[in-house]
Amino acid sequence: METAERAAVRERAEAVLRRLAGDQARLREDQWRAIEALVVDRRRVLCVQRTGWGKSAVYFVATALLRDRDQAGPADSGHAGPAGPTVIVSPLLALMRNQVEAAARAGIRARTINSANLDEWDEITAEIQSGAVDVLLISPERLNNPDFRDGVLPKLAATTGLLVVDEAHCVSDWGHDFRPDYRRLRTFLAELPERTPVLATTATANARVTQDVAEQLGDALVLRGTLDRESLRLGVLDLPSPAHRLAWLADHLDQLPGSGIVYTLTVAAAGETAEFLRSRGYPVASYSGQSDDADRRAAEQDLLDNKIKALVATSALGMGFDKPDLGFVVHLGAPPSPIAYYQQVGRAGRAVEHAEVLLLPGVEDAAIWRYFASLAFPPEQQVRAVLAALHTDRPLSTQALEPLVDLRRARLELMLKVLDVDGAVRRVRGGWLATGEPWVYDEARLRRVAQARTVEQQAMREYATTSDCRMRYLRERLDDTGAAACGRCDRCADPLFAADVSTAALAAAQTFLGxxxxxxxxxxxxxxxxxxxxxxxxxxxxxxxxxxxxxxxxxxxxxxxxxxxxxxxxxxxxxxxxxxxxxxxxxxxxxxxxxxxxxxxxxxxxxxxxxxxxxxxxxxxxxxxxxxxxxxxxxxxxxxxxxxxxxxxxxxxxxxxxxxxxxxxxxxxxxxxxxxxxxxxxxxxxxxxxxxxxxxxxxxxxxxxxxxxxxxxxxxxx
The missing domain is CATH 3.40.50 (Rossmann fold)
Structure with missing residues (x-):
């Protein structure tokens, strides 16, 4: 396409962005490079950009341009008329709800297929076939649901106009949040028509994860930007006990700007912290993977509406929660890696000038890290036992497998998904079957991943104690080549908060925890x-x-x-x-x-x-x-x-x-x-x-x- 034609496409892209984000919105240069690669060149693109950079704007603008029949591109693009729907693979229903609302602002018709709307699947499928759907959001788990995989996915792959892989770091088992279901995307990618554009996005990927994801995409344009967040002011408070940490929150929560998130490492800690803060007069709610879906939705909405001062949450509240004016993020206990920490603190300060980010580490953090590490991929003997049990003439459900193998449900399901991706088992109606295909237990890779986790944990200890700029430290751990002193954190400037706690708050916390x-x-x-x-x-x-x-x-x-x-x-x-x-x-x-x-x-x-x-x-x-x-x-x-x-x-x-x-x-x-x-x-x-x-x-x-x-x-x- 000639330069003038590309300029015309950019003009239309800017117009769509204004409908999406307001009259003052303008495309960043890398946003335009991504849109140009997707719409004009029909390429695959990996965007590694900080939270709040505008990754969703890229795929909504690209969708609008690809769906425009009059602007679908020249005949040699391989598309006659408008492109099919954009398919967004997204990990969380909360993100899907936000994305549907955002798409509507740009005149884009979005629908979701997930476990909560099974009765709408036939209707949505018919809408897709009739061209009435611009964007379809699905969870990665859908990719390996037998009915969806065999009945919907092949037709969807054949008609997809743009595939978007959100939170793409989940594809890599080197990443902090590897999800085996994401590996099913390799099958989806292989079934796409030639020159179907693909966009993968993430805010949290170091060089190793970026390379891994790019290799799985194929010939991809990688757009990696600076990870500095100028609105965030980072700090660490070294407090001697859980009671001191709760007391500090009781003394200082009202001094933190706006409303925010208090992250804990365990479900029990989230419940205890929320209960204590309520006893001290703060309007807060708790949030974890064990909360009912209705309770989680209500808590999210209360935070979005600023009806509560804080949501006390585990990592279950992470990817996909979008509150641009979030004023603070406090961690009671350190996550096990700088990447996970950066991903969570990135929720704050997206549309405000200043946001406070504080880490209150605890001596018990390492024990909690060890516990979760013990739930990783099982030893080969247990895996072989599962494969042997599945060599039958009928499928076995996860429940039927449990008495035969010594693995708890969540760990067994995770292992089965990995084996499915590796081709050793296949999920079918009624459960799982062994395929009989040769399979090798990659102990060396698992050992290297475990060693990488150990290095990441040590990096979090160093982050808490470093005398250097904290933002620079995080950016360097994420391989940001532009890392520099931020001038804002408690190492670059005077700390904004002291570690002192009042006698009354400490006594109350000790009594509560005692x-x-x-x-x-x-x-x-x-x-x-x-x-x-x-x-x-x-x-x-x-x-x-x-x-x-x-x-x-x-x-x-x-x-x-x-x-x-x-x-x-x-x-x-x-x-x-x-x-x-x-x-x-x-x-x-x-x-x-x-x-x-x-x-x-x-x-x-x-x-x-x-x-x-x-x-x-x-x-x-x-x-x-x-x-x-x-x-x-x-x-x-x-x-x-x-x-x-x-x-x-x-x-x-x-x-x-x-x-x-x-x-x-x-x-x-x-x-x-x-x-x-x-x-x-x-x-x-x-x-x-x-x-x-x-x-x-x-x-x-x-x-x-x-x-x-x-x-x-x-x-x-x-």
């Missing part, structure tokens, strides 16, 4: 598929064999008791008698259980311990202290016969029940003592992980004559 006691919900259903491994249990656990709701001092992930409990029951913890402070917390839990809002139905009349091989001194002394304080008889313990099975503590429920079934025997003298009791037995354990040990011991006690069983533990995992 409250022991969490409820233990009893199991009511057996895991599915136990008959496949010879365990004759299914359906509902008989009420006469269930435990009652129980109590524990705290969760291992709690801000308050978590650290203390990890010292006692963590993998490296030595076995020793229960310390006085923890024994005192147990007594407080028992008092609250007896006289609180949801008391036990009847006072326990005896104490029984779960036998422990790992921590017999801890558990034995705990049971004795409880019996002494409560003036109750200590009847003994129930232990697992033999080795007690082979399932690890992080195995799935079906494997745990298989390993423990029929291994607990109530000694004769204990059974005789139970027969003479009229009231519940307090069943004491140190750590509840899956919950099945307590469930099966309670079942054994109930079958031996116990009227009821009240579970009590020091800690709950998670």
């Amino acid at each position: 409250r022991p006691g969490v409820e233990i919900a009893p199991k009511k259903l057996w895991p599915t598929g136990l008959d496949a491994v010879g365990v004759p249990l299914k359906g509902r656990i008989a009420p006469a064999e269930q435990a009652l709701p129980g109590r524990a001092v705290g969760r291992l992930s709690d801000l308050g008791w978590g650290g203390r409990l990890r010292d006692l029951v963590g993998p490296e913890a030595p076995d020793a008698p229960v310390p006085d402070d923890v024994a005192g917390a147990v007594v407080e839990v028992l008092k609250a259980w007896a006289h609180g809002d949801d008391p036990w139905p009847r006072r326990p009349v005896a104490v029984v311990a779960v036998g422990s091989r790992r921590r017999p001194r801890l558990l034995g002394s705990l049971a004795e202290r409880i019996a002494t304080v409560g003036r109750l008889p200590l009847l003994g313990e129930v232990s697992a016969a033999g080795h007690g099975g082979t399932a690890g503590p992080r195995g799935n429920s079906a494997q745990r029940v298989r390993a423990l079934h029929d291994t607990f025997t109530v000694p004769t003298d204990l059974a005789d003592a139970l027969a003479g009791l009229d009231g519940p037995v307090l069943l004491v354990d140190d750590l509840i992980d899956s919950g099945w040990t307590m469930t099966l011991v309670a079942r054994a006690l109930r079958r031996a004559g116990a009227t009821d069983v009240l579970p009590l533990a020091l800690a709950v995992a998670g």
